Each structure stands twice: as structure tokens, then as C-alpha cells.
Amino acid sequence: MRRCRPLLGTYVEIDCKSADAVAAGFAAIERIHTMMSAHAQSSEISNVNRFAHLAPVAVSDDTAKVLRRALDWSRASNGVFDIARAGGRALTNGDLPRHDGQPFPDPGADWTVIQLDAGAVSLATKACLDLGGIAKGYAVDAAVDAMRAQGADAGLVNAGGDMRGFGPRTWRVAVAEPWTRRGLVELDLADHALATSAGLRGSDGLSFAHLDVCGDEWRSVTVCAPCACDADALTKIVWALGHRSSGLLAAAGSHAFAIGVQGSIEPIGSEALAA
Amino acid sequence: MHRRTLVKILPFAALAIAVPGNATVYLTVEQAQSVMFPHQRLTPVFRELQAAEIEAIKKASGTAPLSKQLQAWRAQDGGWFILDRVVGKHEFITYAVAITPQGTVRDVEILDYRETYGGEVRNPNWRQQFVGKRFGAPLQIDKDIKNISGATLSSRHVTDGVRRLLATYQLVLARA
Numbered sequence: 001m002r003r004c005r006p007l008l009g010t011y012v013e014i015d016c017k018s019a020d021a022v023a024a025g026f027a028a029i030e031r032i033h034t035m036m037s038a039h040a041q042s043s044e045i046s047n048v049n050r051f052a053h054l055a056p057v058a059v060s061d062d063t064a065k066v067l068r069r070a071l072d073w074s075r076a077s078n079g080v081f082d083i084a085r086a087g088g089r090a091l092t093n094g095d096l097p098r099h100d101g102q103p104f105p106d107p108g109a110d111w112t113v114i115q116l117d118a119g120a121v122s123l124a125t126k127a128c129l130d131l132g133g134i135a136k137g138y139a140v141d142a143a144v145d146a147m148r149a150q151g152a153d154a155g156l157v158n159a160g161g162d163m164r165g166f167g168p169r170t171w172r173v174a175v176a177e178p179w180t181r182r183g184l185v186e187l188d189l190a191d192h193a194l195a196t197s198a199g200l201r202g203s204d205g206l207s208f209a210h211l212d213v214c215g216d217e218w219r220s221v222t223v224c225a226p227c228a229c230d231a232d233a234l235t236k237i238v239w240a241l242g243h244r245s246s247g248l249l250a251a252a253g254s255h256a257f258a259i260g261v262q263g264s265i266e267p268i269g270s271e272a273l274a275a
Numbered sequence: 276m277h278r279r280t281l282v283k284i285l286p287f288a289a290l291a292i293a294v295p296g297n298a299t300v301y302l303t304v305e306q307a308q309s310v311m312f313p314h315q316r317l318t319p320v321f322r323e324l325q326a327a328e329i330e331a332i333k334k335a336s337g338t339a340p341l342s343k344q345l346q347a348w349r350a351q352d353g354g355w356f357i358l359d360r361v362v363g364k365h366e367f368i369t370y371a372v373a374i375t376p377q378g379t380v381r382d383v384e385i386l387d388y389r390e391t392y393g394g395e396v397r398n399p400n401w402r403q404q405f406v407g408k409r410f411g412a413p414l415q416i417d418k419d420i421k422n423i424s425g426a427t428l429s430s431r432h433v434t435d436g437v438r439r440l441l442a443t444y445q446l447v448l449a450r451a
Contacts, residue, residue: 003310004301004385006370006430006437011385013301013422019310136427160427176425181365181390183423196424222424 007033008136010160021152025143032139035063036131041099048121049128050102056120064119066131066138073233074111076248080240081233082111087130136162137232164193164228177259178220193228196220197235218258225254298389307384308356311373317348317356328447336442338435352376361436366390370433372440383437
């Protein structure tokens, strides 16, 4: 069975023999969406953005996990991946709404103002966090967990190009040139996650400040990683750091390639082509 | 090493071939109904929207219906199943909305999704790079690539459509 529902701001497809597992996967994604969308006034992340500069805000295990992973990637990338700067920019650009009681973020607020302690988040200063660059991948992982818990032995979850397959089979995937949507690369995905980011505007978890962005040469970056959460975050880091991201990719058991403006395929990281 | 089996990058043949995956049928109307209203009998309530109704729907929701034909089914519990289409710049989507007896949106399901881009692959330059690399699997032209990774598509058109159907429910169906 294959269903598709509009969630996480995109179209989410789940493919699995078991209808119950498909339903469980969607339920998991809806749950993550409800908690982590900065567009919704009462989501956990919006509560953090409204109140965590005043007092610690309790969050669910899921939100705490995503925040922890986002901070890991911020640390590892020296702030290239930064949910606070991305959120501040998204708010300024009008890509995110400012909710009742939500302060304007301090211009200097970056990932280092986020403190996560025993399931509660504090902000050292006013900041606007946006999980848009990592929560979609996390939601895919959560769906896979839910489907497995439901007894599914194989399936694929695809949230607008952030996808993960599991079980003893492979899934044929086309990676498309983002502007034309023409398929350029064909992959067989098995028990692995894949995410593609294109250099489009919007809130994407990435801070472009003080970076020489590779966006002039590349149309998109695709990362293959063990989990979708990491694949999602890594696409932004690879996009910004280019070949300097090789070490981070390798440490995460991942590899990547970029689609160039001329349609070329450029491997990134030493293992990029170890097929 | 294990990774060998995980991901294989293989280029398409450089011949012009259609990328097929861009039209996808997920569910028939009957399947969507049984997913959204399991074990309930649905009664069709089809009707043509009047010009004044269309105007009111547009005013309330910001978008006008594509079609004058309203395809709605009433569920036994008082909920509604509404079938609709939206057209984006590059996509054509059939979807259904489940509305609760209280008049709130409970569920949205995509029935089919078609992209209107051309889908040819013809780029010998990039393919050249793969010559001599370790791509074990033979080239294939797969006729059934269902899964596409690219730039994330926005679901905004469907979100707008759902808002319009909620207005349609309030202005037309709830008053019937």
C-alpha cells in the first residue's frame, strides 16, 4: 500500500505492505509535525521561542532529541548548521510567523544560547529556533520506528525527498535536477536514508553568514546516511562547506554528491563513489 | 564492507527516456474513502455550485474552485468526504478531505499526483564521469521509478485547497 499526505510542509509518501504500518508511520509524522512546526503557535518549538528566554520550557523526548542532534551538528560544523540563526533569518524574511508573545530575537543569537537540561530548554537570550533543517528527517526516522514497532518488515518513507528505506529489499530512487525535476541519478536505497537539499531560499536550518556558499556551482546536494535526521542536517552542511565537509560525512558514515549547474555529478567525500 | 550493498549510484542511459515516476496514483476514490471513513457508508451529495456560492467561497478562502461540480459524500456519523483537485505551476493533484461532524478537518489524503515537467534525461557530460568508476550494476532503464529526491516540493497548493474546502463545507454543505 502506498499513501501520500500533505505534512511537514511537503508531500509525505509511505510505502509498505501493511496498511496498519502505513497508518502508524503517518501518525508518528503528524505527532512530530505538531510538536516541531514553528508555524503553529502552540507547538513545543513555538513555546520555546516565546518563553524559553524567561524560564526553562519543558519539551517532549522527541523535541529534546532533535535539539540535541541539531546542537551536535552545530558544534561539529562550527556553527555552519545553526537552528537559531536560521530561525532568526526566517522570522526576518517572513518565512516564519511571529506568534503572540514571541519576542524578536537578539541579532547575535546563535546556537550557543540554547541550553538543554533534563528535557527542558532555556535560551540565554531571545532567539527564534527553527527545526526546519532537521525535523523532517527526524520525522522520517520516527515513522520508520513506528512502522517497525507495528511489525512491518520493509517499507519506505519519503518526506519530500528526505527518505529512508528499511527491510530486506531495495528501493529505486531517482535524484532529480531540482529546477527541472528531471531525473539525473538513479540509486538503489536499502536500509539507509537519503536527503536532497537545493539552494532555494527559505528557512532551512543553515546559516549562510560568513560562508563562501557553493550555491553558484551547485543546484543540489544529496547525502546518503544511516538515518534521515543526519542526512537532512548534513545536506545543509555539505551545501555550505563543499568538499571541506568530507570529514564530517565520513564520521557520520555518510557520503554525498552534488548536482552542478551544468548537470554534472560531483562526488563529495572520499567514499562518495564506493558503491 | 556492508556499505557496498547499501547504495549504488547508477546513471540513466544517456538516451532520451521518459522519467516515469512523475505521475503517481496512490489511492482510488473508494480506497481513500475506506481509509478515511473505515466501516462507514458514504452517500454521494453531488451538486453544482452557484455563482454566488463560488464567489463566497473565494472570498472566504482566498481561492476559487477549479470546478463548479462539488463532489462530496456524507458519512453515517455526519462527517463529510470531499474530493477535489488543485493545479500548481507544475503539478496536478487530486486529493480528498475528511471533515468531522463538528466541521473540522480531520484528514487529507492525496489520491494522485502528476507533474507536468518534461522528464527526459539527456546529459552525456555527467555520465562521462562515471565511466571506469566502480559501478557494478549494469545500466538499466527502469520504467517504474516511483521515488524522487530533489528540491522539496511545497504542499502549499493543497493547503490552500483544504482551506477552500472547509469554506465550501461551511457555506454550502453545512447549510444544506
